[in-house]
Amino acid sequence: RNLSLLNMAGLPPGDPQLVSMIVNHLKTQGLFDQFRRDCLADVDTKPAYLNLKQRVDNFVSNHLSNHTWSPHLNKNQLRNNIRQLVLQSGMLEQGVDRIVAQVVDPKINHIFRPQVERVVREFLSPGSYSEEPPAPLPSTESKPDIPLQPATPCPFWTP
Numbered sequence: 001r002n003l004s005l006l007n008m009a010g011l012p013p014g015d016p017q018l019v020s021m022i023v024n025h026l027k028t029q030g031l032f033d034q035f036r037r038d039c040l041a042d043v044d045t046k047p048a049y050l051n052l053k054q055r056v057d058n059f060v061s062n063h064l065s066n067h068t069w070s071p072h073l074n075k076n077q078l079r080n081n082i083r084q085l086v087l088q089s090g091m092l093e094q095g096v097d098r099i100v101a102q103v104v105d106p107k108i109n110h111i112f113r114p115q116v117e118r119v120v121r122e123f124l125s126p127g128s129y130s131e132e133p134p135a136p137l138p139s140t141e142s143k144p145d146i147p148l149q150p151a152t153p154c155p156f157w158t159p
Helices: 002-008 016-028 031-043 047-065 075-089 091-103 105-124
Strands: none
Touching: 016 031, 016 105, 031 091, 031 105, 047 075, 047 091, 075 091, 091 105
8 A cells, every 4th residue: 555655656666665665565475485485495406506515515525635633623713714715716606696597597487577566566556456366386396316415424514
């Protein structure tokens, strides 16, 4: 309702206040949570995720092979050092971009956009949009059994 009043007051499309209200409404409708669950449901089966996980596991294993364990080893400092090195390597940014391309991009036009458009239209003009059943989510196929543990256990990496 507030958005309809603001829209009637002449807020142009793209106005930050209008956009903020629409985003908040989408959140209250649970769409973002639904999209997140949908994407997370199959992310660990995608080659981009498996490749990134393997690259990070190898990076961490190689780094740890240069350290000798002792009871006096500062594990927190070592963990933070590895975390910084992984971030500085750029492999996460590149890997996450590939994961998004494989998981999110295919869903944008035929799953996410129609649902967002329906909720936004209803919010902008309550009662004037005939309610259609929401677009069904694709059935989640069973995932292949892929071991997600590194070959060498690494106490510093938790996915």
